[in-house]
Amino acid sequence: MKKSLKERLAILSDAAKYDASCASSGTVKRDSSASGGLGSTEGSGICHAYAPDGRCISLLKILLTNFCIYDCAYCINRSSSNVERARFTPEEVIWLTLEFYRRNYIEGLFLSSGIIRSSDHTMEEMVRIARELRTVHNFRGYIHLKSIPEASAHLIEEAGLYADRLSINIELPTDAGIGRFAPEKQPDNIRRSMGNLRLKIEEMAEPTLQTKRRKKFAPAGQSTQMIVGADGASDTTILGTSARLYGSYGLKRVYYSAFSPIPDSSKNLPLIKPPLMREHRLYQADWLYRFYGFDIGEITSGREGGMLDLDLDPKLAWALSHRERFPVDINRADREILLRVPGFGTKTVKGIVSSRRFRRLRLDDLKRLGVSLRKVQPFIVCDGWTPHRLVDRSDLRAMFQPKPEQLSLL
Amino acid sequence: MMFRYSLRGRGDVNEWREAARGFMMAGIAPEYIEWRTMDDADGLFGFDDNRLPQPADPPPKISVQPSFIKLAEAVVCHSDPTRFALLYRLLFRLFHSRGLLNMASDPDVTAARRLAKSVGRDYHKMTAFVRFKELPLPEGDVGRRRFVSWFEPDHFIVARVAPFFQRRFTDMDWLIVTPKGSASWDGETLRTSDDPAPKPDLRDDTDDLWRTYYSSIFNPARLKVKMMTTEMPKKYWKNLPEAELIPGMIAKAEASVLEMAARQASEPLPYHHRIQEAASKVPVAPRPAAGTLAGVREEARHCTRCDIHCLATQTVFGEGPADAQVMVIGEQPGDQEDLAGRPFVGPAGQLFNDTLKAVGIERDQLYITNAVKHFKYQPRGKRRIHQKPNMGEIRQCRWWLTQEIELVKPRLIVAMGASALFALTDMRQKLDDVRSEPIAMEGGKTLFVTVHPSYLLRIPDEGQRRDELMRFREDLAAVQRLM
Numbered sequence: 001m002k003k004s005l006k007e008r009l010a011i012l013s014d015a016a017k018y019d020a021s022c023a024s025s026g027t028v029k030r031d032s033s034a035s036g037g038l039g040s041t042e043g044s045g046i047c048h049a050y051a052p053d054g055r056c057i058s059l060l061k062i063l064l065t066n067f068c069i070y071d072c073a074y075c076i077n078r079s080s081s082n083v084e085r086a087r088f089t090p091e092e093v094i095w096l097t098l099e100f101y102r103r104n105y106i107e108g109l110f111l112s113s114g115i116i117r118s119s120d121h122t123m124e125e126m127v128r129i130a131r132e133l134r135t136v137h138n139f140r141g142y143i144h145l146k147s148i149p150e151a152s153a154h155l156i157e158e159a160g161l162y163a164d165r166l167s168i169n170i171e172l173p174t175d176a177g178i179g180r181f182a183p184e185k186q187p188d189n190i191r192r193s194m195g196n197l198r199l200k201i202e203e204m205a206e207p208t209l210q211t212k213r214r215k216k217f218a219p220a221g222q223s224t225q226m227i228v229g230a231d232g233a234s235d236t237t238i239l240g241t242s243a244r245l246y247g248s249y250g251l252k253r254v255y256y257s258a259f260s261p262i263p264d265s266s267k268n269l270p271l272i273k274p275p276l277m278r279e280h281r282l283y284q285a286d287w288l289y290r291f292y293g294f295d296i297g298e299i300t301s302g303r304e305g306g307m308l309d310l311d312l313d314p315k316l317a318w319a320l321s322h323r324e325r326f327p328v329d330i331n332r333a334d335r336e337i338l339l340r341v342p343g344f345g346t347k348t349v350k351g352i353v354s355s356r357r358f359r360r361l362r363l364d365d366l367k368r369l370g371v372s373l374r375k376v377q378p379f380i381v382c383d384g385w386t387p388h389r390l391v392d393r394s395d396l397r398a399m400f401q402p403k404p405e406q407l408s409l410l
Numbered sequence: 411m412m413f414r415y416s417l418r419g420r421g422d423v424n425e426w427r428e429a430a431r432g433f434m435m436a437g438i439a440p441e442y443i444e445w446r447t448m449d450d451a452d453g454l455f456g457f458d459d460n461r462l463p464q465p466a467d468p469p470p471k472i473s474v475q476p477s478f479i480k481l482a483e484a485v486v487c488h489s490d491p492t493r494f495a496l497l498y499r500l501l502f503r504l505f506h507s508r509g510l511l512n513m514a515s516d517p518d519v520t521a522a523r524r525l526a527k528s529v530g531r532d533y534h535k536m537t538a539f540v541r542f543k544e545l546p547l548p549e550g551d552v553g554r555r556r557f558v559s560w561f562e563p564d565h566f567i568v569a570r571v572a573p574f575f576q577r578r579f580t581d582m583d584w585l586i587v588t589p590k591g592s593a594s595w596d597g598e599t600l601r602t603s604d605d606p607a608p609k610p611d612l613r614d615d616t617d618d619l620w621r622t623y624y625s626s627i628f629n630p631a632r633l634k635v636k637m638m639t640t641e642m643p644k645k646y647w648k649n650l651p652e653a654e655l656i657p658g659m660i661a662k663a664e665a666s667v668l669e670m671a672a673r674q675a676s677e678p679l680p681y682h683h684r685i686q687e688a689a690s691k692v693p694v695a696p697r698p699a700a701g702t703l704a705g706v707r708e709e710a711r712h713c714t715r716c717d718i719h720c721l722a723t724q725t726v727f728g729e730g731p732a733d734a735q736v737m738v739i740g741e742q743p744g745d746q747e748d749l750a751g752r753p754f755v756g757p758a759g760q761l762f763n764d765t766l767k768a769v770g771i772e773r774d775q776l777y778i779t780n781a782v783k784h785f786k787y788q789p790r791g792k793r794r795i796h797q798k799p800n801m802g803e804i805r806q807c808r809w810w811l812t813q814e815i816e817l818v819k820p821r822l823i824v825a826m827g828a829s830a831l832f833a834l835t836d837m838r839q840k841l842d843d844v845r846s847e848p849i850a851m852e853g854g855k856t857l858f859v860t861v862h863p864s865y866l867l868r869i870p871d872e873g874q875r876r877d878e879l880m881r882f883r884e885d886l887a888a889v890q891r892l893m
Binding site (some may be wrong): 005006009010011013014016017018031032033035036037038039040042046047048049050051052053054055056057060061067069071079080081082085096099100102103104105138174175184187188191192194195196198199243244246247248250258260261262263264265273274276289290296351352354355357358359361364365366368369 | 509512513514515516517520534537538539540541542543544555557559574576577578579580581582597614616617618619620622623624625626627628629630631632633634635636637638641642650652656659660663667670671673676678679681682685686688689711712720721722723724745748749750751787789790791792793794
């Protein structure tokens with residue numbers, strides 16, 4: 001008997017939940033007031049709900065189908081798994097997207113799919129959904145399509161005309177890992193597709209000679225995801241891969257997804273509690289690399305086994321092993337130096353730099369800027385405050401370490 | 411003398427602005443004004459006693475920067491009763507120190523920014539958590555669909571957020587009602603009111619599908635309840651159709667993960683075996699014969715002879731006629747070559763092409779390749795910084811270069827740069843010692859050495875660059891004569 005729409009929605013959203021990406025930000029501003037249609041995007045994304053896993057629900061994240069001819073060990077939809085299978089018709093996906101959108105449940109659609117028949121066939125169906133949403137239904141909300149590395153170039157090109165973001169998952173940080181766990185995937189194909197996508201995005205961003213207008217092509221760029229903790233790769237390896245991906249393909253984001261036990265898991269994989277803290281530290285390190293002027297080498301050097309400190313955030317850990325660089329005088333230090341102080345974010349630093357032009361800053365000023373004094377005090381000098389020998393204290397690390405906690409099995 | 415001034419205080423900046431201007435014109439200091447609103451606890455004040463003082467003579471010129479107006483527009487929406495006094499204090503102080511708003515750590519500036527931020531958050535949460543329910547159209551009516559929502563904002567933001575919903579939900583009629591005002595859209599006019607509205611009784615069957623989605627997208631192995639409640643505080647739950655599921659989802663999470671762990675991996679279904687079998691039968695595309703240029707190119711695609719391969723996007727093999735008379739060898743692919751999979755297509759390639767054209771050589775007569783076939787680089791932020799291949803890597807990659815030379819059998823080989831020269835001769839020589847002269851090689855081939863075009867792009871001094879460009883052009887002209 002054919003499963004009802006509700007049953008299939010349950011299966012195909014369950015199948016999609018291991019993809020961490022949910023962003024609906026970073027695209028162009030547009031709305032439907034001129035077109036009289038439905039939908040808008042206004043720069044920053046909107047999270048319409050949060051699940052008890054703390055993740056934001058911004059897009060309708062579903063699979064077109066969870067039938068898949070690939071057998072990737074870490075994936076709930078691999079061909080050897082016994083999960084229930086289902087598929088939507090393109091019309092059903094379009095209907096769900098529009099009806100959910102009208103009720104303000106979502107910002108748009110994040111569509112992915114298991115590979116059925118061939119890569120091109122699957123990609124074609126996905127592109128059709130995006131095309132009809134845009135052209136038939138005048139939908140101007142956010143669309144994120146997962147593209148399939150082996151799909152033909154003309155399909156990817158068409159996808160970019162309708163989608164805000166395209167992504168291809170690298171899945172694992174090393175070629176060897178991909179070879180072991182996702183034998184049907186070709187790492188060099190994935191890299192080549194990302195490279196082609198970057199070239200296409202750059203080509204379209206050039207104003208045309210005649211009209212001087214830029215064409216819209218995946219305006220929110222491309223992103224990817226790496227699974228953390230399924231293979232033995234260290235944080236150094238993972239972050240090195242991220243740096244390469246950011247540098248090579250102009251990715252907007254690399255998502256880290258702590259490997260989470262899946263129903264009917266492959267025998268080759270650990271059934272463990274997902275390493276959420278590790279995932280969190282990787283995101284912090286990623287931020288330091290992209291917004292705080294840190295090199296990956298600086299963040300990971302001297303770390304045992306190439307792993308980040310789970311107890312301390314990577315900036316604090318770096319500061320504790322570079323005490324000679326502190327304390328920093330917040331009334332004089334350059335922006336680049338201020339960004340390296342644990343407890344200062346980019347906004348705080350901006351606030352400090354603009355405020356200190358008027359008068360010399362004290363601890364009170366920092367407090368009003370929303371800074372946690374306990375965290376920054378050992379590392380800074382300002383009017384009325386010097387840490388004396390605080391930076392040299394041998395128990396400084398202990399001051400920041402979290403209280404020991406009872407461990408539980410799962 | 412003390413002034414009292416009453417405002418409606420429901421998010422309209424203009425009523426405060428008018429009054430504030432009046433007080434400023436008279437030069438009244440903040441401590442002499444008591445601001446009140448209609449909703450003050452000690453009863454309703456009339457607006458009849460609102461009197462503004464006589465302007466000073468001559469009246470001061472009052473001008474205020476747009477950034478303050480923007481801030482004030484947000485702050486007046488806040489429900490904090492002290493907001494008008496705070497704004498007037500800021501306005502008064504701004505009159506004497508215009509840069510005040512940039513003083514991010516000033517107590518008044520911080521307080522105002524905090525209120526604005528909380529209004530901004532309320533705005534954002536309203537755009538996120540309004541849930542529309544559809545009102546069925548009367549039988550036979552095929553007009554615009556109609557939706558209604560009930561929402562409870564903390565502040566007076568309905569009029570502020572309404573245009574957002576208009577921009578987004580243009581093709582449907584909608585009405586949002588809240589205890590702090592309402593807004594509606596009928597396709598032509600956006601109407602707002604600041605009068606409190608009663609809560610309507612609403613239901614919509616699609617909520618059920620949404621709840622299905624909400625509970626299925628949740629991953630019970632990653633329970634992080636605190637993270638959820640920070641972003642979706644409990645005060646919003648009562649108007650969210652999905653929120654009633656939350657307690658049950660949390661309670662069952664651990665059990666469902668344990669159950670998942672306890673279950674043994676099962677044996678794959680026949681579906682899997684059918685696919686595996688079908689996959690094994692898919693005919694593999696015929697490989698080009700070994701010992702041909704196409705064959706070597708195919709082999710090189712999967713080269714793992716040195717460590718650069720997994721950093722680069724792809725092998726960039728040589729291109730050009732298989733029987734070319736002239737082979738040009740560069741150092742290694744760069745950023746653009748790595749993405750495109752073709753040699754000499756980036757900035758250095760552009761310069762190379764231009765120079766070829768200038769001396770009358772057709773690029774497609776040449777076989778163009780590199781000493782090293784993968785791009786070696788150091789990631790730096792959003793860019794890749796080219797790194798010179800080391801001798802070991804060049805030696806490893808010579809495996810491919812030698813085969814290209816053997817198969818193409820060029821009469822003339824042009825080595826551009828020291829790496830190409832090293833790849834051919836295994837000698838580290840100063841380029842200048844061997845440059846610009848045809849050198850006889852074994853097998854009757856001729857070697858011609860010049861610089862790599864990317865060297866020319868890196869010369870900072872303009873005059874020197876012009877000279878070097880000239881020399882490079884003369885070199886290629888010499889190549890043309892040797893062809």
